[in-house]
Amino acid sequence: xxxxxxxxxxxxxxxxxxxxxxxxxxxxxxxxxxxxxxxxxxxxxxxxxxxxxxxxxxxxxxxxxxxxxxxxxxxxxxxxxxxxxxxxxxxxxxxxxxxxxxxxxxxxxxxxxxxxxxxxxxxxxxxxxxxxxxxxxxxxxxxxxxxxxxxxxxxxxxxxxxxxxxxxxxxxxxxxxxxxxxxxxxxxxxxxxxxxxxxxxxxxxxxxxxxxxxxxxxxxxxxxxxxxxxxxxxxxxxxxxxxxxxxxxxxxxxxxxxxxxxxxxxxxxxxxxxxxxxxxxxxxxxxxxxxxxxxxxxxxxxxxxxxxxxxxxxxxxxxxxxxxxxxxxxxxxxxxxxxxxxx
Amino acid sequence: xxxxxxxxxxxxxxxxxxxxxxxxxxxxxxxxxxxxxxxxxxxxxxxxxxxxxxxxxxxxxxxxxxxxxxxxxxxxxxxxxxxxxxxxxxxxxxxxxxxxxxxxxxxxxxxxxxxxxxxxxxxxxxxxxxxxxxxxxxxxxxxxxxxxxxxxxxxxxxxxxxxxxxxxxxxxxxxxxxxxxxxxxxxxxxxxxxxxxxxxxxxxxxxxxxxxxxxxxxxxxxxxxxxxxxxxxxxxxxxxxxxxxxxxxxxxxxxxxxxxxxxxxxxxxxxxxxxxxxxxxxxxxxxxxxxxxxxxxxxxxxxxxxxxxxxxxxxxxxxxxxxxxxxxxxxxxxxxxxxxxxx
DNA sequence: AACGTCACCGCAATCGTTTGCAGTTGGTTT
DNA sequence: AAACCAACTGCAAACGATTGCGGTGACGTT
Numbered sequence: 001x002x003x004x005x006x007x008x009x010x011x012x013x014x015x016x017x018x019x020x021x022x023x024x025x026x027x028x029x030x031x032x033x034x035x036x037x038x039x040x041x042x043x044x045x046x047x048x049x050x051x052x053x054x055x056x057x058x059x060x061x062x063x064x065x066x067x068x069x070x071x072x073x074x075x076x077x078x079x080x081x082x083x084x085x086x087x088x089x090x091x092x093x094x095x096x097x098x099x100x101x102x103x104x105x106x107x108x109x110x111x112x113x114x115x116x117x118x119x120x121x122x123x124x125x126x127x128x129x130x131x132x133x134x135x136x137x138x139x140x141x142x143x144x145x146x147x148x149x150x151x152x153x154x155x156x157x158x159x160x161x162x163x164x165x166x167x168x169x170x171x172x173x174x175x176x177x178x179x180x181x182x183x184x185x186x187x188x189x190x191x192x193x194x195x196x197x198x199x200x201x202x203x204x205x206x207x208x209x210x211x212x213x214x215x216x217x218x219x220x221x222x223x224x225x226x227x228x229x230x231x232x233x234x235x236x237x238x239x240x241x242x243x244x245x246x247x248x249x250x251x252x253x254x255x256x257x258x259x260x261x262x263x264x265x266x267x268x269x270x271x272x273x274x275x276x277x278x279x280x281x282x283x284x285x286x287x288x289x290x291x292x293x294x295x296x297x298x299x300x301x302x303x304x305x306x307x308x309x310x311x312x313x314x315x316x317x318x319x320x321x322x323x324x325x326x327x328x329x330x331x332x333x334x335x336x337x338x339x340x341x342x343x
Numbered sequence: 344x345x346x347x348x349x350x351x352x353x354x355x356x357x358x359x360x361x362x363x364x365x366x367x368x369x370x371x372x373x374x375x376x377x378x379x380x381x382x383x384x385x386x387x388x389x390x391x392x393x394x395x396x397x398x399x400x401x402x403x404x405x406x407x408x409x410x411x412x413x414x415x416x417x418x419x420x421x422x423x424x425x426x427x428x429x430x431x432x433x434x435x436x437x438x439x440x441x442x443x444x445x446x447x448x449x450x451x452x453x454x455x456x457x458x459x460x461x462x463x464x465x466x467x468x469x470x471x472x473x474x475x476x477x478x479x480x481x482x483x484x485x486x487x488x489x490x491x492x493x494x495x496x497x498x499x500x501x502x503x504x505x506x507x508x509x510x511x512x513x514x515x516x517x518x519x520x521x522x523x524x525x526x527x528x529x530x531x532x533x534x535x536x537x538x539x540x541x542x543x544x545x546x547x548x549x550x551x552x553x554x555x556x557x558x559x560x561x562x563x564x565x566x567x568x569x570x571x572x573x574x575x576x577x578x579x580x581x582x583x584x585x586x587x588x589x590x591x592x593x594x595x596x597x598x599x600x601x602x603x604x605x606x607x608x609x610x611x612x613x614x615x616x617x618x619x620x621x622x623x624x625x626x627x628x629x630x631x632x633x634x635x636x637x638x639x640x641x642x643x644x645x646x647x648x649x650x651x652x653x654x655x656x657x658x659x660x661x662x663x664x665x666x667x668x669x670x671x672x673x674x675x676x677x678x679x680x681x682x683x684x685x686x
Numbered sequence: 687a688a689c690g691t692c693a694c695c696g697c698a699a700t701c702g703t704t705t706g707c708a709g710t711t712g713g714t715t716t
Numbered sequence: 717a718a719a720c721c722a723a724c725t726g727c728a729a730a731c732g733a734t735t736g737c738g739g740t741g742a743c744g745t746t
Binding site for chain 1: 627
């Protein structure tokens with residue numbers, strides 16, 4: 001073979017025994033003499049034998065590999081999730097294969113196909129922004145195929161999910177702004193087909209309601225792409241009327257917040273004196289910008305760990321036996337920095 | 344089978360032909376009647392047949408999967424590289440499996456082992472900070488196993504590499520500072536066992552030399568960890584003497600630069616008026632901080648594409664035939680922002 | 687009638703590993 | 717001496733797909 005990797009057959013030939021014996025000797029099966037075991041193990045060691053994982057996969061219809069489907073690795077949040085996933089996967093002898101969808105449904109579907117034909121043992125998925133039809137997941141779930149959803153939740157029954165409490169995170173963030181004395185709070189929201197966007201918006205609305213503030217519909221604007229540029233433009237537009245403008249912004253995530261901050265500075269408005277601002281996700285840069293951005297931190301690493309652990313559990317329960325619906329919700333943490341502290 | 348995935352055998356049984364015939368029919372081999380081909384294809388379609396990639400790997404000793412080894416996904420640079428890699432891999436029908444080393448040599452080695460036992464077709468590697476001994480790569484290369492190194496280059500002969508021109512990037516950056524009128528330039532360097540760190544330092548030194556400026560040894564400080572905190576402390580220390588302090592900093596990368604900026608602000612120094620600063624890598628946040636950071640942008644996506652393309656070439660040349668040494672060096676680009684423009 | 691040709695298809699081995707079952711020893715028991 | 721039981725070990729099928737080689741039958745040709 002290409003790599004000269006020794007196989008069980010090589011060991012068997014050399015030792016004049018059958019491959020069955022070698023296989024059993026290596027795994028300390030009873031019924032193999034200590035003498036043979038010793039010889040086999042020694043030679044295996046000497047030849048630097050490693051079992052061929054592919055042959056194993058074929059035999060066992062199990063690959064010890066889990067597939068991760070995410071929109072984009074460049075998102076700080078997702079890359080921390082990946083780290084969490086890898087950590088527990090590795091610790092349990094599983095490999096991780098990664099597919100970015102770039103927010104494209106077609107890419108999501110084809111990734112699933114190729115991963116399936118690679119006998120993947122289960123999926124960890126945060127689906128694309130384009131995904132509104134979940135039948136490709138439904139089919140697999142009905143067959144008892146293990147899937148754990150994280151961050152973004154599908155509109156399906158009986159799924160196993162790991163998310164953060166977006167509602168509460170948003171609620172806390174907005175309440176904090178209100179406590180600081182801001183009253184005219186705008187919301188730059190995320191794409192409304194995503195559950196997380198809806199939840200954050202709800203949290204925003206309820207926090208206002210709870211403080212007796214009536215929300216201004218014009219000040220709730222969707223940022224479908226979530227780019228810096230987009231929110232720069234939207235914010236500039238939002239603040240163009242000096243007579244009646246917001247005095248604070250709750251942004252769907254930090255990039256959006258950063259774009260807004262640049263727009264505000266550009267307009268000569270001071271943060272946090274004139275306008276307070278809070279983001280979401282605690283991106284890496286959030287503490288480094290000026291002023292440092294108050295944000296809601298999501299425990300990405302923990303999400304990855306949890307999701308991974310749940311998936312491995314599902315993989316290791318006997319098939320046929322279906323798993324119960326589960327909804328793990330992890331707490332967010334409000335990181336108060338300068339951008340929202342008036343005094 | 345678990346997923347009810349149809350196999351060639353299922354089709355064969357249903358149609359009362361042999362699996363050989365099905366296999367050949369599906370691939371339009373000559374010597375199969377059009378009638379049979381039609382029937383096979385129809386049924387395959389109906390059963391939603393997908394070839395079992397694992398069985399194929401075993402048969403062909405080829406998995407159509409490439410392994411990527413990087414220090415950490417959370418680095419913006421690496422995640423853009425990954426995107427580039429995935430793009431061309433996917434376009435060519437290859438899968439990507441990802442392993443983070445977290446800068447640990449042991450993790451690097453074990454990842455390689457498990458990937459090898461998964462019949463991986465080749466490696467794309469940016470090795471860990473701990474890696475100073477390259478025999479684990481050397482062994483594979485000697486066996487004709489395809490590896491492309493990127494960003495960080497090993498001390499080995501005849502490897503295929505993709506990097507950016509760190510020397511020139513640094514040289515340009517420092518020359519720019521000098522043009523802006525800065526004269527007392529410090530360098531917060533990277534770990535000196537990495538080639539890139541050395542190259543950037545050389546570029547720094549040569550730019551000074553070329554301008555007739557003698558470097559101050561005390562102002563070249565290594566930041567082995569490259570964290571914000573580390574460079575904050577180092578910078579604070581570096582500027583503690585008001586009598587004789589630098590008037591500019593060339594940082595090994597943007598995080599280091601950001602830490603330095605915070606230290607400077609903390610000391611009441613203005614950027615760029617009192618101190619100019621340039622980073623490296625164009626991290627995502629660099630344009631969002633205040634002032635926006637001048638930096639040397641590395642074409643991460645392109646690096647990924649190039650490396651991936653080279654690797655696929657190597658994989659597809661007949662084995663036994665060794666590949667020639669190659670050193671692709673991509674150009675950096677100096678992004679001039681406010682942090683280094685005096686006027 | 688005997689032979690050759692051609693189109694079409696199946697057998698069986700192969701990749702590396704696992705595993706139910708059966709076989710071969712040697713020794714012990716009646 | 718026949719029977720029996722351990723203790724070891726090997727055979728062969730299986731996972732799913734590929735492929736060299738050989739086989740079958742229907743024709744046409746002499």
